[in-house]
Amino acid sequence: MRALIIRHHQPSDAGYVGERLVQRGFELVDMLLVPDADFARPHVTVAFPDPRAYDLIVPLGALWSVYDHAAIGTWIGDELAFLRAAVEADVPVLGICFGAQALAAALGGSVERAARPEIGWTDVQSDDPDLVGEGPWFQWHFDRIVVPPAAKELARTALAPQAYVVGRSLGLQFHPEVTPAGVQAWLDIGGAAEVAKHGYVPEELVRPKAGARERTHALVDNFLDRIARI
Structure with a gap:
């Protein structure tokens, strides 16, 4: 089985999700959209493959907004x-943060600026805690999803x-x-100043959270078994 991991920029990676996919027998195929040299102005041309060549597609996060075409360029x-x-070819997608926002926009939902950012470890309210546990889960976003009409919302915060499925x-x-190393990498590329500006303490964000790996592995397992049915 092959999983396409869409990394919009460095240094994002699939972390605990990728780790569990490998343990479940997936070959991870890495696709980096914006090279380091184009990070400041990510107007690159991207040739996306045929999604049917993969058993699973995992678009990860990004520091841009899905709706900001002027900043991103044509690849969005x-x-x-x-x-x-x-989705039309019945290839499962596991969208994470920006990836979930992009999936929502692709399917008739939208993305809008949130009233405030959510950053750090946060509990969520879940209608299906066996699939999406109530956390805590790590957040780092300034936008919010408007769920597509055909989708079912499964979990939320007040913000x-x-x-959604x-x-x-x-x-x-x-x-x-x-992972803690992943958070540190985001802080190192400018995130530390960004989160401090909003009143968060960078050093607190990078502290390991007990059980994070295990919660993620359970989430991946339940997604593969119950939703993707792989």
């Missing part, structure tokens, strides 16, 4: 078309929807994949 429209084609696909606003 191409990515939305790719995700739409994947934003946190999980559509067909064999699952969108997650939070970051189940994140």
Whole structure:
């Protein structure tokens, strides 16, 4: 089995999610959209593959907003078309943060600026805690998802929807994949100043959270068994 991991920029990676996918027998195929040299102005041309070449597609987070086409460039429209084609071809998608927002936009939902950011470890209210546990889950986002008409919202905070399912696909606003090293990498590329500006303490964000790996592994297992049915 092959899982396409869409990394929008460095240093994001699949972390605990990728770890569990490998343990479940997946070969991870890495696709980096924006190289380091283009990070400041990510107007790159991206050739997305045929989604039917994969058993699972996992678009990860990004520091841009899905609706900010002027900042991103043309590839966001191409990515939305790719995700739409994947769902139409019955290829499961596990969208994470920006990836979940992009999936929502591709399927008739939308993305809008949230009233405030959600950053750090956060409990969520879940209608299906056996699939999406109530956390805590790591958050780092400034936008919120408007769930597509055909989707079912599964989890939320007071600020934003946190999980939704559509067909064999699952969108997650939070970051189940994140490791302490991953958080530190985000802080190192400018995130520390950003979160401090909003009143968060960078050093507190990078502290390991007990049980995070195990909760993520359980989430991946339940997604694969119950939603993706792989």
